[in-house]
Amino acid sequence: MKLGFFGVNSGVLADPDTMITVARTAEAAGWESIWTGEHVVVADPQRPPSPVSPGTHFVDQVASLAHLAAHTSTIRLCTGVVILPQRNPVVLAKELASVDVLSGGRLEAGVGVGYVPAEFDAIGVPMAERGARSDDHLDAMRAIWRGQTSFQGRFSSWEGVSALPRPVQSGGPPVLVGGASPATWRRVAHRAHGWYGWMTTPASTGSAIAKIRRAVAGVERPAELGEVRVSVTPSEPIDRDLVRRYEDLGVERLVLVRDHRDLAGAPDGRWAEAVLRFLEETPEHLGLD
Numbered sequence: 001m002k003l004g005f006f007g008v009n010s011g012v013l014a015d016p017d018t019m020i021t022v023a024r025t026a027e028a029a030g031w032e033s034i035w036t037g038e039h040v041v042v043a044d045p046q047r048p049p050s051p052v053s054p055g056t057h058f059v060d061q062v063a064s065l066a067h068l069a070a071h072t073s074t075i076r077l078c079t080g081v082v083i084l085p086q087r088n089p090v091v092l093a094k095e096l097a098s099v100d101v102l103s104g105g106r107l108e109a110g111v112g113v114g115y116v117p118a119e120f121d122a123i124g125v126p127m128a129e130r131g132a133r134s135d136d137h138l139d140a141m142r143a144i145w146r147g148q149t150s151f152q153g154r155f156s157s158w159e160g161v162s163a164l165p166r167p168v169q170s171g172g173p174p175v176l177v178g179g180a181s182p183a184t185w186r187r188v189a190h191r192a193h194g195w196y197g198w199m200t201t202p203a204s205t206g207s208a209i210a211k212i213r214r215a216v217a218g219v220e221r222p223a224e225l226g227e228v229r230v231s232v233t234p235s236e237p238i239d240r241d242l243v244r245r246y247e248d249l250g251v252e253r254l255v256l257v258r259d260h261r262d263l264a265g266a267p268d269g270r271w272a273e274a275v276l277r278f279l280e281e282t283p284e285h286l287g288l289d
Contacts, residue, residue, distance in 0.1 A: 001247055003288055004033035004255035005279060006080055006233055007263045009064035013275060014057035015267035016067065022272070023068045025279045026075060030289055033076035033108070034068065035255050036061040037263070040086060043118040050116045056264050062095045069103035077103055080196060080233075080255065081112035081178040085133035086123045089156050090163075092137070093144035097167045105168030110196045111138070112178035129155075131183050138175065138191045145172030171224055176231060180208060189215035190222075194229030196255070202245045205232055209249060231255055243286055256282065 005026050008019055023034055038061050044054035065077040077099065082092070100107040113130040114120065120127040133155050140156035145167050150159045167173055174193040177184060185208075188195045195212055197205055212228055231253040236242060238256060246254060257263065258278040262271060283289040 001243055001251070001286075001288060002032035002253040003030075003283060003286070004035050004076075004078065004231065004253055005031055006035040006255045006257050007037060008034045008068070009036040009038075009059040009061060011056060011261075011263040011265055012268040012271035013262065014059050015269075015272075016059075018267060018269070018272050019059070019064065019068060020071045022275060022279065023072050023075065025276050027072050029280050030283045031075060031279065032253065033078050033255070035078045035080040035110070036064050037080050038083060039116070039119060040083065041119055041122045043116060047118070050118065053264055055266060057266050062092075062099060065099050065107065066102055069099060069106065073104075074106075076106045076108055078108040078176075078255075079110045081110040081176075083114040083119070084111040084137050085113060085125055085130040086120065087137065089137035089140040090144060090158070093141040093172075094163050096141070096173060097145060097163070097165065100167040100169055100173050101165050103168075107167070107169070107173040108176060109173045110176040110178055113183075131187075135187065135191065138187075142172055174229075176229070180204075182211075185211045185215040186219075188212050188228060189219050191225075192228075193225050194231060194252075197230070197232035199235040200232040201235060202242070202249060205230070205246065205251060206249050229253075233257060238282075238286065240287055243288070 008022050013022055026034055038058055039052050042052040042054055043050040046053055061079045096109055113134045117127055136153040136155045140151055140153055143151040144163050147162055149162050151157055176194040176196040177187045177192040178196045230251045232251055233255045258275050
């Protein structure tokens with residue numbers, strides 16, 4: 001089982017020097033990956049369905065991973081997730097390719113469709129189009145990464161342009177799709193290397209894997225995507241038994257949160273010290289060091 005750590009760019013850790021210390025500590029302790037999250041803007045005052053308090057700091061994911069790429073050498077750098085329909089896919093493809101180059105091919109691109117109306121309103125993207133835009137944007141980014149000089153999609157199109165450098169990883173960084181809807185399973189089957197589940201249990205993960213398998217069986221999945229890889233952030237406290245239960249389901253990676261209060265508010269050095277202890281102690285505690 002691989003271990004990832006979520007939240008390196010937000011809340012109590014959203015300080016440039018703290019982010020470096022966290023990333024280096026995780027790398028030295030044997031964690032396989034670090035993960036960023038995002039809400040480009042947040043509802044202020046907070047109102048459903050927004051999960052984020054207005055005082056929460058989010059350093060941009062692309063900027064954060066570029067920053068951390070310069071201070072690490074082996075740990076993988078993952079977005080968890082980019083809210084894809086809120087982005088320009090040509091610009092985002094360039095940014096992600098650049099992080100992949102700067103990190104020597106260590107990027108993984110987790111994407112999601114989003115669900116907070118206030119965020120879509122502020123960015124000027126119709127929320128009703130978020131699924132269709134996500135599919136179009138994934139296809140457009142892959143076209144840029146592969147060097148296609150023309151592309152015609154519903155929301156993106158170009159003729160006679162290219163973007164260099166291309167990603168170090170052939171065809172672009174691996175793409176993981178977040179979510180838990182029928183559209184998610186179809187998107188994973190058609191367009192993604194894997195699925196990222198947020199706040200899961202073994203039961204919900206087992207159900208999701210079964211639905212993904214049915215979706216894959218019903219389509220001609222591109223061979224370059226390979227077998228669907230599953231990464232999840234459990235909702236329960238992690239112990240060795242829970243690790244084994246997820247392993248038995250076929251989960252490849254657990255992306256852990258120490259305490260969800262870490263993800264809220266502003267940088268706080270006292271809380272960050274607890275995160276560092278968690279990073280140092282957890283692999284051995286779980287028998288994964």
